[in-house]
Amino acid sequence: MNRDAGRVSIFLAVAMVGVLALIGLSYDGAGQLRSLQRADNLAAEAARTGGQAIDRATAIAGGPKRIDERQARAAVADYLAAAGGVRRHTVSFPVVGGETLVRVRVEVTYRRSMLGLFGFGDTVTVTGEATARALTGEP
Template structure:
């Protein structure tokens, strides 16, 4: 009976902690997506206003994405611009287990990744 009770406790703990890890993963993924979106809104004004091209201002995009990530307690991350039109954001955090610490697993690493590509579209056609 004691073995069954311990096994059931570990199974419930596994479900709780893995569910918590999934939630933290979803949050990290959403945070990365929103940070990349925030960076993708930082366009080079002169070419964008003239309608020549839609290119990301690299310094402003990275700063905006990092600021967004910094606003989420417990999360850290990075951002970069590739190809002049793509903002890439990565986030990470650590989920502290509630039950798995019984068997020595105290934390689970969680990451998120997102990319946003800026495109110029005129009357439904990519330019």
């Protein structure tokens, strides 16, 4: 009688688990990277949208072109609501060199497809951040 009978089946079963884990890591890793890229893109576009919200009354009167923070927050929130998929966002207005900028940080959640089967969490949250300056029509 052959003593090796059945050993190949056990080896293949164990090897298949490893192969499936590698496929899951590749698939979900790529999905997480796509989510990170989406978060960065959403933050950049939202910051640009906020940068367009200048204080018109002051600008028309010949004063400095500066960001209307209330309008910028509303514009960012509207853009991100329309884009969808954003879990949370924050808007801040740092001052750099005397100029007020718009900084947007967004969180996007990626739902893992395969790695959840191997004990990893079902979701992962990635963040994207971008800063923009007021658009005034001047170079």
